[in-house]
Amino acid sequence: MSNPVNSHFKSWSRRQLLEYGIVGLGMAGTAMLLRNFASKAMSTVKVPDVEIEDNSSLNNPFNPMAILRDFDYGKVKQENGIKIREFKVTANNSLLQLNSAISFISWNLNNRVPGPTFRAKEGEQIRIIFNNEDGHSHSLHFHGIHPAEMDGVKPIRHGKSTIYEFEAKPYGVHLYHCHIAPVTRHISKGLYGMFIVDPPQPRPPADEMVMVMGGYDINNDRHNQLYAFNGLPNYYRDHPISIYKNQLIRLYILNMIEFDPVATFHIHGNMFKVYRTGRSLTPDEETDMITMGTAERHILEFSYPYTGQYLFHPHQDLIAEYGCLGKFKVLDS
Numbered sequence: 022m023s024n025p026v027n028s029h030f031k032s033w034s035r036r037q038l039l040e041y042g043i044v045g046l047g048m049a050g051t052a053m054l055l056r057n058f059a060s061k062a063m064s065t066v067k068v069p070d071v072e073i074e075d076n077s078s079l080n081n082p083f084n085p086m087a088i089l090r091d092f093d094y095g096k097v098k099q100e101n102g103i104k105i106r107e108f109k110v111t112a113n114n115s116l117l118q119l120n121s122a123i124s125f126i127s128w129n130l131n132n133r134v135p136g137p138t139f140r141a142k143e144g145e146q147i148r149i150i151f152n153n154e155d156g157h158s159h160s161l162h163f164h165g166i167h168p169a170e171m172d173g174v175k176p177i178r179h180g181k182s183t184i185y186e187f188e189a190k191p192y193g194v195h196l197y198h199c200h201i202a203p204v205t206r207h208i209s210k211g212l213y214g215m216f217i218v219d220p221p222q223p224r225p226p227a228d229e230m231v232m233v234m235g236g237y238d239i240n241n242d243r244h245n246q247l248y249a250f251n252g253l254p255n256y257y258r259d260h261p262i263s264i265y266k267n268q269l270i271r272l273y274i275l276n277m278i279e280f281d282p283v284a285t286f287h288i289h290g291n292m293f294k295v296y297r298t299g300r301s302l303t304p305d306e307e308t309d310m311i312t313m314g315t316a317e318r319h320i321l322e323f324s325y326p327y328t329g330q331y332l333f334h335p336h337q338d339l340i341a342e343y344g345c346l347g348k349f350k351v352l353d354s
Contacts, residue, residue, distance in 0.1 A: 066226045069263040069352060082115050083133035085251035086260060089230045092217070093137040095147070106141050106189075111152045112159045112199075112212065119247055119254055119344075125237055127211035128155055128199075134252040135233040135277070136197070136214030143192040143218050149185040153177045159207065162200035163216060164316070166190050174200045192220040194273050194299035194318045209238050209245075209279040211252075215318070217273060220302060227271035227322065228264060234286075234335070234345055236278040245280050247344045248335075254344025257333075261348035266328055268354065272321040273299070276313040278340070285312045285336040286321075288349070293323035310336055325351040 073087050095108040110130050117125045117134070130136030141147050153159050160183075162173035167187035177183050198204075199212035215231055235252065236245030247254045264270055272293075276284050287310040294304035295311055299320045311319060325331065328351045334341035 066228055067265045067268050067354060068228050069265060071263065074260065080116070080118055081253065083252060085253050085256040088133060088251045089262065091138060092140045094140050103146060105146045105148050107148045107150065108139055109150045110137060110161070112155045114155050119237060123239060123247065125239060128157065128207065129211040130214060134211035134235065138215045138217065138231050140217045140219065141189040143190055143221055145189045147187065147189050150182065151177060151185065152182045153179055155179060158201055159199045159212060160201055161185060161197050163197045164195040165216070165218065176201050189218045191300065192218045194275070194320060196275055196277070196316060196318060205279050208277060209236060213277045215273060215275050222302065224271065224302065225269065227269040229271045229273070231273045233275045234278050234284055236280060238280065243280055245278065248278065248340045249344050250347055255346055257347025261330055261350035263350045263352055264325065265354040266351050267324055267326060269322060269324050274321055275318040276315055278315060281340065283312055283314050284340055285310050286333070287336045288323065288333045289331040291323050291325055291331065293321040296320035325349065327351065328353050
């Protein structure tokens with residue numbers, strides 16, 4: 022049987038070979054290099070062009086489609102020979118128009134719910150400069166490993182600032198949230214976000230996205246009346262997420278729904294590999310639905326072999342029907 026790589030190599034001109042600097046390597050060496058080129062080409066991540074629609078009609082300060090693939094890597098600084106990855110975040114309040122009839126005053130970070138998705142590499146020194154411009158006291162508590170003085174349980178009053186600084190570890194998917202009592206109220210008002218610590222060995226290339234599940238207690242009865250992925254109910258139902266067929270999708274998912282003890286996540290027409298808490302480079306299982314308690318999070322990987330539109334939602338149908346519902350729109354690559 023002929024080797025397709027060698028066959029392809031034979032059709033190249035000497036000029037093409039010179040451009041890649043592989044003349045004189047011989048057939049075996051050249052074939053190896055071409056396989057590397059082919060592997061890199063196959064690992065190219067294809068992300069559809071996404072048009073971020075104007076939200077001015079609902080007067081919302083953020084757009085869930087922009088949040089979906091937005092990762093905040095901060096700003097890298099060198100201080101006394103130490104590399105520090107620095108982030109800035111501000112607590113404030115914003116009026117959210119959750120649908121055409123219901124508005125909600127959120128307490129949020131950088132005028133978005135969820136807050137920014139902070140991202141660093143394991144072992145990096147990170148610094149979070151936290152400013153509180155909201156009328157209530159707030160803080161930032163990070164999950165992961167850090168010293169007690171960086172635990173984020175001390176109230177930061179209105180108009181005050183503080184700095185949280187620690188080593189990013191361990192690698193995985195973590196979260197942060199306000200830890201001022203009543204914690205349930207501060208979280209349900211919107212003071213939470215995701216914190217990704219990448220492993221020393223990078224994961225394979227993928228179309229990466231973030232989904233944070235949240236609930237809204239509109240009338241302060243400690244029950245949620247609306248739910249959402251990335252801040253706004255039913256946004257991805259009305260604005261399906263475009264992805265390409267056969268493209269690896271890496272979904273960082275976090276359940277931050279208060280008042281409901283658990284929520285599931287299910288995709289239609291497919292299965293996904295589960296990396297629990299993102300603490301492994303090999304999958305723990307393969308399924309089409311996963312159950313998460315509040316603050317539980319995972320990495321889910323999948324690709325769709327067929328085009329079309331596919332729903333995703335919790336399998337608690339009430340949560341889905343009241344806003345936690347979306348669609349993937351799979352395009353021909």
